[in-house]
Amino acid sequence: MSTDTVSSTDAEARARAAGVPVIDFDPECDPRFKDDPLGTILAGQQVGDIFYSTAARGFWVITRHELFREISQATDRYSNRETFTFYRDPPDVFQMPANLDPPDHTKVRRLLMPLLSPAAVKRLESRARASVARIADEVAERGSCDFMADVALRIPAEVFLEHMGLPLSRADEIIATRLLPGKLNASNDPGGVQLKAAVAAVRAMFEEVLAERRRQPADDIPTYLLSQELDGRPLTDQEILQLCHTLLGTSLGTTASTMAFLFKRLAEDPALRHSATSTPEMVGGLVDEALRNFPAIPLLARTVRADVDFHGIPWKEGDRLLLLLAAANADQDAFPSPEQFDPQRTPNRHVAFGLGPHRCAGAHLAGMELRVLVEEWHRRIPDYHLGDLSDLTHEVSVAVRMTTLPLVIDSPAPSFS
Numbered sequence: 001m002s003t004d005t006v007s008s009t010d011a012e013a014r015a016r017a018a019g020v021p022v023i024d025f026d027p028e029c030d031p032r033f034k035d036d037p038l039g040t041i042l043a044g045q046q047v048g049d050i051f052y053s054t055a056a057r058g059f060w061v062i063t064r065h066e067l068f069r070e071i072s073q074a075t076d077r078y079s080n081r082e083t084f085t086f087y088r089d090p091p092d093v094f095q096m097p098a099n100l101d102p103p104d105h106t107k108v109r110r111l112l113m114p115l116l117s118p119a120a121v122k123r124l125e126s127r128a129r130a131s132v133a134r135i136a137d138e139v140a141e142r143g144s145c146d147f148m149a150d151v152a153l154r155i156p157a158e159v160f161l162e163h164m165g166l167p168l169s170r171a172d173e174i175i176a177t178r179l180l181p182g183k184l185n186a187s188n189d190p191g192g193v194q195l196k197a198a199v200a201a202v203r204a205m206f207e208e209v210l211a212e213r214r215r216q217p218a219d220d221i222p223t224y225l226l227s228q229e230l231d232g233r234p235l236t237d238q239e240i241l242q243l244c245h246t247l248l249g250t251s252l253g254t255t256a257s258t259m260a261f262l263f264k265r266l267a268e269d270p271a272l273r274h275s276a277t278s279t280p281e282m283v284g285g286l287v288d289e290a291l292r293n294f295p296a297i298p299l300l301a302r303t304v305r306a307d308v309d310f311h312g313i314p315w316k317e318g319d320r321l322l323l324l325l326a327a328a329n330a331d332q333d334a335f336p337s338p339e340q341f342d343p344q345r346t347p348n349r350h351v352a353f354g355l356g357p358h359r360c361a362g363a364h365l366a367g368m369e370l371r372v373l374v375e376e377w378h379r380r381i382p383d384y385h386l387g388d389l390s391d392l393t394h395e396v397s398v399a400v401r402m403t404t405l406p407l408v409i410d411s412p413a414p415s416f417s
C-alpha cells in the first residue's frame with residue numbers, strides 16, 4: 001500500500017486522543033543539527049517515551065531502549081521499507097537486505113552473512129592492520145591530517161577494496177562516493193552531479209571485476225556472489241551489483257563516522273587516550289562505548305504493517321515510526337549515568353548496530369576495523385590534539401558524519417619516529 005494512505009492529521013488526532021505529546025520535532029532541519037547532531041536528536045528524550053511529530057510527513061517518535069528493542073524485533077509488525085531513508089523523503093533507493101521484510105529479507109540476509117562472519121572478518125584483519133600502519137606512518141611524517149578524509153574514510157575503503165578483489169589504488173574512486181572536495185555530500189554539489197558521477201564510476205568498477213571473476217574466480221565478494229542462488233536460480237548481475245553497492249554503502253560512511261567521533265573524543269582527553277588504548281581488553285570497551293555514545297546511524301525509520309495497539313496507542317497500517325537509536329543508547333534505565341563516557345561500562349548493551357533480524361550485518365567487520373585502528377594508530381601516534389575546527393560541521397545521509405576533523409600530531413612514538 002501507499003505510505004500516504006494514513007494522513008498525518010489522522011495520526012495526529014489519534015495521538016492527541018491518546019494523550020501523547022504532539023510537537024514539531026525535526027532534528028534534520030534544526031539549525032543546531034550541524035553543530036550538535038546527537039544533542040539535537042537527544043532533545044527528543046525530554047518530550048516523552050513516545051510522541052508524535054508533525055514535521056515532514058508526520059511520524060511517531062520512540063525514545064526508550066526497551067521500546068526500541070520491542071519494535072526492532074517485531075519485523076512481522078513493522079516494515080523496514082523506509083529504513084535508511086530518514087523521515088523526510090520517501091525512499092528513492094531500495095537496498096537489499098536493509099529495505100526488505102521477511103520472508104525475502106531472511107533469504108537475502110542468509111546469503112550475505114558468510115561474507116561478514118567472524119571467520120571472514122578475521123581474514124580481512126591483516127589488510128586493516130597494514131592499511132592503518134601505512135596511513136598512520138604517513139600522518140606521523142606529515143605532522144597533521146584531516147582525520148576524516150585522510151584516515152577514517154580510507155581504512156574502510158581499503159578493506160572493502162581487498163574484500164572486493166580490487167586494487168587499493170582505487171581507494172580515491174571509492175571515497176569520492178562520500179567525500180567531495182572540501183566538504184561531504186550535498187552542501188557543495190548542487191543537484192548531486194558530482195556524487196552521481198562518482199557512483200557511476202564505482203558501478204563501472206564493479207562491472208569490471210564481476211566480468212573478470214566470471215573468467216577467473218578468486219577469493220572475494222564477486223566470486224562468492226557469482227556462486228550463490230536465490231529462490232533456486234543464480235543471482236542476476238543486477239542483483240550482484242546491487243549487493244556490492246549495499247556492502248559499500250553500509251560500510252564506509254558508518255565506520256568512518258564512528259572512527260572520527262571516537263578520535264575527536266580521544267584528542268580532547270589525553271587521560272582517556274592513555275588509559276583506554278593501552279591493552280586489547282581496554283580497546284574493546286573503548287570501541288563499545290564509542291558506538292554507544294556516537295551512533296553513526298542515530299535514527300531508524302519503520303512503517304506499521306497492520307493496525308496495532310502499541311501500549312495503548314492505536315497505530316494504523318502505514319503510520320511512520322522514527323526510532324531514536326541515539327536516545328535508546330542514552331536511556332538511563334539501560335545505562336547508568338548515560339552521559340558519562342565510560343570505556344569500562346559493563347554490561348554495555350548499546351544498540352548502535354540495531355537489534356533483531358535487521359541488526360547490522362557488518363558489526364564484526366566494523367568492530368574489527370575500529371579496534372585495529374585504535375591499536376595500530378596509538379602504537380605509532382600516542383599524542384595528538386585537535387586542529388582548527390572552524391570548518392567542522394555535520395551532515396547526514398544515512399550516517400551522521402563530520403565534514404572534516406583536523407588533527408595535529410604532537411610526537412610520534414619513539415620507535416616509529
Ligand code: HEM
Binds near residue numbers: 248
Ligand atoms: C560503526 C559502523 C556501523 C554502524 C554504526 C552500523 C549501523 C547499522 C544499523 C543501526 C543497522 C540497522 C538498520 C535497521 O535496523 O534498519 C545496520 C544495518 C546494516 N549494516 Fe551496518 N553499521 C556499521 C557498519 C557496517 C559495515 C562495516 C557493514 C558491512 C558491509 C554493514 C552492513 C550492514 C548491512 C548489510 C545492514 C542491513 C542489515 C539488514 O537489514 O538485515 N554495516 N547497520
